[in-house]
Amino acid sequence: MNQALSAHLPALQVIVPLLAAPLCFLLRRPSLAWPFAFVVTLCTFAAAIALFNQTADGTVLSYHMGGWEPPWGIEYRIDRLSSLVLLLVSGMAAIAMLYAGASVAEEVPRDRQILFYTAFLLCLAGLLGMTITGDAFNLFVFLEISSLSTYILISFGRDRRALTSAFQYLIMGTIGATMLLIGIGFIYMMTGTLNMADLAERLPPVYETKTVRAAFAFIVIGLSIKLALFPLHIWLPNAYSFAPSVLTVFLAGTATKVALYALIRFVYTIFGGDFAFGQVPLQYILLSMAVLAVFSGSLYAVFQASVKHALAYSSIAQIGYMVIGVGLFTVAGMSAGLLHLFNHAIMKGCLFMAVGCVYLRYHSVSIETFKGLGRTMPWTMAAFVIGGLGLIGMPLTSGFVSKWYLVLAALDHGWGGFVLIATIMGGSLLAVAYVWRIVEAAYFQDPENDENVEAPLSLLVPTWILALATIYFGIDTHLPVNAATGAALDLLGGTQ
Amino acid sequence: MLLVTALGAVFIRDLFAVIMLFGIYSLVSAGFFLDLSAPDVALTEAAIGAGVAPLLMLATLALTREKTTPQPRAKRSIHTSLLPILVVTMTGAALVYATFDMPFIADPAGPAHNHVAPRYLQASGAEIGIPNVVTSVLASYRGFDTLGEVFVIFTAEIGVLSLLGFLADGSGRQYWQFEDTANLRRHNILHVVSKALIPVILIYAFYVQFHGDYSPGGGFQAGVLFAAGFILYAMIFGLQAAYRVVSPTALYWAMAIGVLLYGGTGVASLLLGGNYLDYNVLGSDAVHGQHNGILIVELGVGICVAAVMMSVFFKFSGRTAHFYDDRREVRK
Amino acid sequence: MTTVLGLYNYWIVIALMMIGFYVVIAASNLIKKIIGLNIFQTSVFILYISIGMREGGAAPILKEGVEVYANPLPHVLILTAIVVGVATTALGLSLIVRIKEAYGSIEEDDIAEKDGSL
Structure with missing residues (x-):
C-alpha cells in the first residue's frame, strides 16, 4: 500500500486539491469549509515534502497519465527544480490556510465563504499542475485554472476597485495566455510534439527557423505578463492591493513564482539555454528589464500612500532580482535567483500577513493607519519589521543570503556585472526608504488611541512562523541553498 | 467574410x-x-x-445598457490611440515573420503530421476501439487535459456564483417576470413550436452524447446542446417554470457530480492498480476498459457542462429580472 | 477555400488575430473588450485547425477504405481551448455586471474618473 502510494504521489499531488474543490463546494456549510480546506492543504504539503525528498539526489520522476507513454500521453515530470517550487507553493498554501480561518471569516460574507475556499483549492491545484507537468499544452490548461480562480479570488475584495482590478487582470492574463497558446502552436507546428522533454530533443534542428524564434518571443512575452515583469506589471499593484488579505499572502508567495518557474522551464529546458542566450538576445532583454523593474518598482514603492500598494510595488522590484539571477545564464546566477524566489515568498508572505492583521483591526491599510502601531499591535509590527529587514537584505535574514549570492554571481560578469551590483545595492537602499517610512510611522508616531488591539493568535501564529522562517533561513542556509544549486545544476548542467 | x-x-x-x-x-x-x-x-x-x-x-x-445617449467624448490623447496600433502592428509583424518558415498549409510533410499524430490515427482503432479519433485522444490519450478543461468550466461557474449571487438565490425566484421575454410567453405559436422542438433538441443532445464514439460529438457538445434546449424553455415559459423543472440546487449538485465523475474515474483506476485515468484496468480487457472509461468520463463532462451552462444562464437572467425590478421601483 | 495553398491562409488568420487584439487593447467599453478577446482567441483556434489540416485528409473518424485523415491532435487541443475561452468570457461578463452595479458605467474612462487619481 505504502509503495503504491508513493508510486502515484505525482498524480496525487495535484488531484487531491483538484478533486477536493468540488467536494468542498458540496459541503454547503461555511463552518466545515475551512477545516476541510486546511486538511487538504496539509495533505498536499505532505505530498510535496515526500516528492522533495525523493528527488533530492537528482532523481527525475516521470508519471504517465492514463498509462500512455509520452509523447502520446501527458507526462508528469518532477526534477529538483519542480519539487522545490512544489514545496514552496504547497507550503505557502498550508500556512496561508492556517491564517485564512480568522481572516476570511472577517473579510468574506458568510454565504460566499464556501466559494472562496473552493476557488482557493482550484487555484492551488492549478499552480501545482503548472509546476509538475511535463507537457506544454497541459501547462496552458492548468495555467487557466489557476488564473480564472485568481480573478475570482481577487474580486472577493471589499473595495469596488477589486472588481476593476480583477477585470484588468483578466484581460491582461488572457492576452498572456493566448500568446502562450500561439507560441505552443508554433512549436507544435515545427516539431509535431507537445511533450517538454521531447520538444527539447526535436527543437535544435529547427532553431534557425523564423517560426521557432517567433514562438520563443510569444512564449516569453506571454509568461512575462503572468510574471509581472516590467513593463508588463501594471495589473499587479491593484490586484494585490484590493484582494482579500489571505489571497495577497498566497499570490505574493506563489503565483508570480510559478510563472517564473514556467519561464525558466521554457527557456532552459525546452528551448535550451544555448538557443535562448546564444541565438536570441534574451539575456540583454531580460537583464535590462530586470534592472528597470528593480528601480521603478522600488521608487514607486516609496511614494505609495497604502502599505499594500507599497509592498506590491516592492514585489515588482523583487521579481526583478529573481530575473537578474535567471538571466545571468550561469549556475551561480540561477541558484541565486531560485534562492531569492524561495526567500522572497516567505518574507513577502510574512509582511502581507502582518498587513492583514492591521486590516482586520482597522479596515484600512493606509500609512496613516500604521501610526503608533508599534505600541498598539506590538507583535504584529515586530513581525513586520523582521520581514522588512529581509526585504532590505540585512544580515541574519534570508534576504541577505539571496542578495549575497546574487552579488557573487554578478561579479563574474565584468562591467555588466557592476551595473547589476549597483542595481542590487540601489534597490536595497530604496527598500530601506520604503520600509523605514512604515516603521517610522509605527514606532515614532503616536497612536490615536493607546488601547492594545493586538491581532488574534490565529493570525499571529502563521505570521510569526514566516517571520521566524525568514530568520532561520538567514542563519541556516543549508536547505534552500542546496535545493537551489541542485536545481540550477539540473538546468544548466553542461554550460557551467 | x-x-x-x-x-x-x-x-x-x-x-x-x-x-x-x-x-x-x-x-x-x-x-x-x-x-x-x-x-x-x-x-x-x-x-x-x-x-x-x-x-x-x-x-x-x-x-x-444605459438609456441615455453617450455624450461625445473628448478626443483621446495620442498615447491612448497610437500605442495600441503600435503594439498590434509589432505583434502582427512578428506573426507574419513567423510564417515564412512554416510548412505550407495542409502539407503532409509538415512535422505536425509526422511525429505524434500518426500513432493516434493508426493505433487508436486497436488500442481504444472506437472510430472517432478525436474522442479517443480527448478522453483517453490526453484525458488529463480534458479533466483540466472540465475544471476550468467548474471554476468559471464558481466565479459566476460568487459574483452574481449564490445562496441569496431568492432573487431569481421572486423577480422572474422580466420584460424582454415576457412578450414571448404570450405567443401561442411559439409555445406549440417550442414544445415540439425542445424534446427534439434534448434527444439530439443525448444522441450526440452517446454517439460521440462513432460520429462527431461527445460530452461537451451534448452538454451545451442540452443546456440550449433548456434555456429555450426558460426563455419561452419563464424562469420560474424553468426553476420548477430544475432547481438551482440540483444544478449545483449536478455540476459537482459531473466533475467528480470524471475525477473519480481516475481514482478508480488508481485503486484498481493502474495509473491515474488509465482506463485499461476498468474492464475485462484493455479495449473494454477504454470503452467504459470513455463512456463514464464523457458522461461526467456532459453533466457538468450542461449544469454549468444552465446555471450561468439562470444567474445572468435572474440578475436581469432583479435589475429591471429595481429600476421600476426607482421610477415610482 | 481548402484549395488555397501556401501561407495566404495564415496571413488572413493573423489579420483576424490582430483585429481582435486591437479591439481588446483599444476599446474603452468593457463588453467590447471581451468581444475583442473572443475574436482574438477564435482566430488562434483557426490557426491551430489550419495546422491540423492535411491535403485530401478526411475528418478523423476511422472508416474502411479511407487512408488520409486530418490531424486529430489540434482538434482536441482546440476543443479544450474553446471551453477555456467561454469560461473566461462568462467570468469576464459577470465581472462587468458587477462593475456596472458598483460604478454605474462600463466605459473605462468613466470608471477611471470615478476612482479619482487611481
Missing part, C-alpha cells in the same frame, strides 16, 4: 450589432472548421461561439 465581420467589430459603436456580428463571425468560423475536416470543433464552435457566448453577452448588455 471573417474579415468583414471582424472589422465590423472595430468600427461599429452599437454594441448590439457588434455582438450579433461576433455571433456571425463564430458561425462562419464553425463552417470553416467543418471545411477543414474538423467536425467536432465545428460543432463546438457553433454551439459556444454562435450560441452561448453571444447569449451571455446580450444578457450582460441588457444589464448594463
